[in-house]
Amino acid sequence: MPKTETYTLNMGPQHPSTHGVLQVVLELDGERVVQAIPQMGYLHRGIEKLAESRTYAQFLPYTDRLDYVSSMGNNLGYCQTIEKLMDIAVPERAEYLRIIMTELNRIASHLIFMSSVAIDLGATTGMMFGFRDRERILDLFDMACGARLTYSYIRIGGVKEDVPGEFIDATRQFLADFPAMLTEHHTLLTGNEILYHRLKNSGVISGQRALEIGLTGPTLRASGIDYDIRKVEPYGFYDRFSFTVPLGTTGDNWDRYMVRMEEMQQSAAIVAQALDQLPEGPVMAKIPKVLKPPAGDVYHRIENPRGELGYYVVSDGSTKPYRIHVRRPSFINLQALNEICQGTLIADVVAVLATLDPLMGEVDC
Amino acid sequence: MSKQIISSELLLELQTQFSPAVAMIGENNQQALLVDLERLLDVLTRLKNSPEYQFNLLSNLTAVDYLEYFEVVYHLYSLPLKQSVTVKTRCTNDQAHVPSVTALWPSADFQEREVYDLLGIGFTGHPNLRRILMPDDFPEHPLRKAYQFTPNGEKG
DSSP states (O other): OOOOOOEEEEEOSBOGGGSSSBEEEEEEETTEEEEEEEEOOTTOOOHHHHHTTSOTTTTHHHHHTTSTTSHHHHHHHHHHHHHHHHTOOOOHHHHHHHHHHHHHHHHHHHHHHHHHHHHHTTOHHHHHHHHHHHHHHHHHHHHHHSOSSOOOOEETTEESSOOOHHHHHHHHHHHHHHHHHHHHHIIIIITOHHHHHHHTTOSOOOHHHHHHHTOOTHHHHTTTOOOOHHHHSOOTTGGGSOOOOOOOSSOSHHHHHHHHHHHHHHHHHHHHHHHHHOOOSOSBOOOOSSOOOOSEEEEEEEEETTEEEEEEEEEOSSSSOSEEEEEOHHHHHTTHHHHHHTTSBHHHHHHHHHHHOOOHHHHHO | OOOOBOOHHHHHHHHHHTTTSEEEESOGGGOEEEEOGGGHHHHHHHHHHSTTTOOOEEEEEEEEEOSSEEEEEEEEEETTTTEEEEEEEEEESTTOEEEOOTTTOTTHHHHHHHHHHHHOOEEETOTTOOOSSSOTTOOSOTTSTTOOSSTTOOOO
């Protein structure tokens, strides 16, 4: 009788399911996962260090390059932190535009998530359809700020400029078309039996444990914990909109998928309400050309598509930040990978990675 | 913006209980508890476990190099009570060691490793204190103020 031994298998660093560069060192007992240790750092650019030699405004484009599929949220989190530090009031119209942009970006980001789940599990068409629909949102962003990925649209004190007239009509048209798009995704993917059986009851994490590990965002809510910063600590005008927070029950791969699918619908509803309420007026507060926040430190968090995005900014009273730390949800969520994967089959690791939805640009910062 | 900061009565109570190891610093949204290194774990354990605080989410952990000393910062949030608090502690440059909070909040695991990697602060009791972002053989801690980008002094 031969003795069975565990062996090590390196997944990545270039595995397509890792949305960037991640290596997962798997310790396997046959096909069963004993350990799944993520190794990161391949994309580390030292953005926090770079911040210390830039002015406050110059750092903004760097935030675009963290979670680069939801850059609007990164812009927003950073700008609001500086506004909190300097006590800057943002014009109403800008607040609405910010919410429209970040919620559209949430839909775009979740479409990428859906596409990655599809392609990671071998469904190419599912991916194509997700990317096709995301193009519509990128066109809207292109209209508003001339960029499709790194926007720098939300600025300290407001937004870069007002949206052109056709933006409103195009956004309404998108919202009108969106339910049909969603139905198509549900028919193609959600209703697919193979996808269902790949995701259901695998990669389970309990709510209690998810919280201990520090999971946030849809990944936490899939385990049934109702923690959405837009609800518990409303920033901007989130308290003026009615929307529900989708929750899962078991915290398996399927719940993480479904929570995000439902969140897209809620985001579309928020955008529709924001368009209806959108007031006229300026979109930028009067702020000095070179910002000099008073000495002090502040932490501010927002709900980004991957969870709690926080900025901790320390000012020494000069024109450059003394220290900026970014609390990246992907980085902290990745801590759950090892625990979730233990005991599953090697094929499930791909599904768990897809539904945890880490983005390596953000993990490595 | 963050409004639900922990109530001042609870802060005062904490201050009296752990006096003189806990001081209140800063105002409004910059309010924080400055805790002596020796009592840090006691204070954090109380903040996490006692029913009037219930800070069950360690949402952020980071550190700052103030040249004379390092400051480690904890941002806690309580889901049941919807309150948040900032806790800070300080350690000197030549004794850059802080007790690990991974036993209280496993979410500190990667975050403490990141602080160790980039700032060179040790966390006593961390189960796996290794570099996380930089290569294993990297000799320095880049987020320290003394670290320069390139030998030529080009600072970007």
